[in-house]
Amino acid sequence: MTKEQRRKTEGVIALSLSTFSAILGLFWLAFILGDVLVQGMQALNLTLFINDPAPAGVEGGGLRNAFVGQLMITLCASLIGVPIGVLGGTFLAEYARGRKIARMISMLSDIVVSVPSIVIGTFVYAILVRPVGHFSGWAGAVALAIIMIPVVLRTTEDMLSLVPWELREAAFALGAPYYKVIIQVVYRGAATGILTGILLSIARVAGETAPLLFTSFNNSFFSLDMNHPLSSLTATIFQYAMGPYKSWHAQAWAAAFVITVFILFLTLLGRLIIKWRYR
């Protein structure tokens, strides 16, 4: 084999391996998604949404409590996490722009985003569950909000930085104070981007399980009380999938189906908005 041939063959082999790994990645995606969709569809029915769980081992029943609990926890987490995240991002991109503190908080947020979520669960347990003496929906919401804040903060910072500086100068020239410039000009220019960031952060926390195990815990009864243990879809999936009953497994698949579809929908929506707005 000549040198040229060897170089060519080496290239073909290496690039085929790379193509193969891409196919492998797609294969896992199709395998997992397909499995969740097929098994989930089979177990999905209307009673799942309108009934509460049947006693353990008895057929039938639904997961109404978990759906409602999950919605309440996620909603409250967003109500806490989104304002803090957006305001914090505003500080980094506007008042502290270019300063050392902005870079430091920015880097710290990138780290906190990936800190083990179960550690955040133990932290919230120590500050909100133990002093009160019982698990509560609020504790779960706070745990999720803690995960949400750095995500929203970083996307807000990035999106605000994309708004051209001249736009602010134009508003300054009209005599507007900085806070009015931010609220009326900069936020308006970056609204779509910030909203996308919020959507993606909701998608991120909606599937979190570990931080809920020690905070909102679980509740087999229907409850709207955020001061008491609250059921969530993810904690229910964990309990049901590890349980011994076939009917539990089926319901776990159905819950997994609902939550996966919800999260993938939000993620795709976010990506599409970014593509449509920023290209």
Place this chain on the structure above:
Amino acid sequence: MAVTVKKNPGDIIFSALTTAAACTVIVLVIGIVFVLVRESSPAIEKFGVIQFLTSTDWDPVRESFGALTSVYGTVVTTGLSLVMAIPVALGIAVFITEVSPSFLKGPIGIAIELLAAIPSIIYGMWGLFTLSPIMGAYVEPFLKRATADIPLLNALFQGTPMGIDILTASVILSIMIVPFTASIARDAFNLTPDVVKESAYALGATKWEVVKNIVIPYSKIGVFGGMLFSLGRALGETMAVAFVLGNNHRIFTSLFDSAATITVTLANEFTEADKDIYLSSLFYLALVLFVMSFVFLAIAKFFLARAERRAAR
């Protein structure tokens, strides 16, 4: 670009509000460390640092606790999953940046991101119901047969293949971190200036030679940072491994053994800890995990920031 506007009362309030919001991140990190140290102080006093980290005891009845079994499980599952995930992730990144026709780049990028968006509990549950029976029935018996006559290697695959073990957990974990690693590696590869690549092509280099000699050396800091970041993430992953690891506190030698990681121990035992020293030891474990992952993530972030700064120059 500092702004000097006359201070308006609205501005003072709004800037104070945003400053406070941004500082929550700092407060959180300090608060987490402080609370974890406070909660684990009884265990720190009783077991010390070195003894806790090197003891294989985990005995709630005798109230003797050590972190080594959990740390060992965490390190082995993370290490194995990275060994499996990194080559695939790099392959995917090379495919997206260099090989794929441009109409496929977008869709494959989105597919990889979807794979990253699937919550870890779905991976865990899928692993328990779908992957683990396959591993137990086909893959593991095959590995056992294939390595039966090879000394040392056969020790890794000893015991009855059940599918609920280290190997399955590591496979699930690796599937989970592939998309994450791939997308960081892709971003790092993309930082290579086209001019440099084009110069290599002009000298007659093949596509693979450009990747091997230009793109990878140019982006190695970023790729390395990406690997460390995935490592930090994999350390703290809970639900993907909680279903198939079995929470068994011992030092294992075979990949067919059940084991415990820090995260799995916490998930299974935290709400059941009935004694103060037990709970305190669990907080101690959480602290160890937090410090481990924080250190790796911080180093990773340092490398990634350096790679970006280099590209910006």
